[in-house]
Amino acid sequence: MPRILVLGGTGYVGSAFVQELQLRGWDYRILRRSEVDYSQFPVLLRFLRSERFDLLVNCAGYSGKPNVDGCELERADTLLGNATLPLTLACACSEAGIPWGHVSSGCIFSGAKVRNPDGTVRVERDLMTPRVQEELVQFPERFHGFTEADEPNFSFRNGPCSFYSGSKALGEEVLLNHSGHFVWRLRIPFNSVDQSRNYLSKVQRYSKVYDNVNSISHLGDFARVCLDLWEKRAAFGTYNVVNPGWVTTRKVVSRIQAVLTPGRQYEFWRDDSEFYAQAAKTPRSNCILDVSKLLATGVKIRSVDEAIEDSLLHWKPAPQA
């Protein structure tokens, strides 16, 4: 039976991996910073050599409290958690001979790629301008996601970006000269469990909703697929792990209205200027990601529409405070 080491296993994403490991009946161990300071190379290496592990799953990182705006203030923690830690893990896992997977984010991209009628491809960074919205409605087939071969365009190198997104892009860049690992890109996680980190819960709790276009990841599907990639011995490297397709927030709201909250009206921010003036400090990434590379491995993942519908139909409301 495989034995898996999980960093950040008590966090939001890490808990989904732990749940999936329990479902599979695999042996696992959660390592916490308070127990072993895994951010220190010699400490981590000593630990990795002290027990047998077949895979290390890194769900540790810093995503800001209460949201990514927090990363603008906590810049040292953000860099240490999202850029320095992956490099330390790459060095220690390589020394110890352990394959590993890093939970990255699709938030290092903005917009989508659009195929023009003449066959050329352009990048649209903002999918909410009236011109792009019109094209999206008329010719949705022209819109394509960023692939793993595309350079991040919402990063310190290709700004503007949030400090969080910049740190996540840097966390991928430091791994470029290393091998023996997966980079799993998660994006706007959701599932059927009502809680403050779940996208479907957030949409219901916002005073006003921010409309945009995104690829998103069902959290349980994400954890399953990441472990499947390793189990099936897919090639190491970077994978966009989102449910195929994309959604607008308006569409998500309409499904929530239909399944969970009939009759409730949702208010939307008029445009970016109103949203950023009143509700957000740092730019948000909104983007479409391509999943062809993931699907080509043979790993199965349902469409985003199916995953949302299933989450809403099996919705587990949070207990009342």
Ligand SMILES: NC(=O)c1ccc[n+]([C@@H]2O[C@H](COP(=O)([O-])OP(=O)(O)OC[C@H]3O[C@@H](n4cnc5c(N)ncnc54)[C@H](OP(=O)(O)O)[C@@H]3O)[C@@H](O)[C@H]2O)c1
């Ligand atoms: N949640 C999202 O929406 C989302 C989306 C895309 C990608 N991600 C990525 O997924 C990873 C996990 O995110 P999460 O939402 O599960 O975060 P989380 O709930 O805050 O859990 C992160 C865990 O990381 C560990 N950690 C290590 N260094 C840390 C530091 N400097 N500050 C805070 N925690 C630190 C902690 O575990 P111990 O203290 O127990 O060791 C903590 O429980 C991150 O890399 C994040 O960038 C998250």
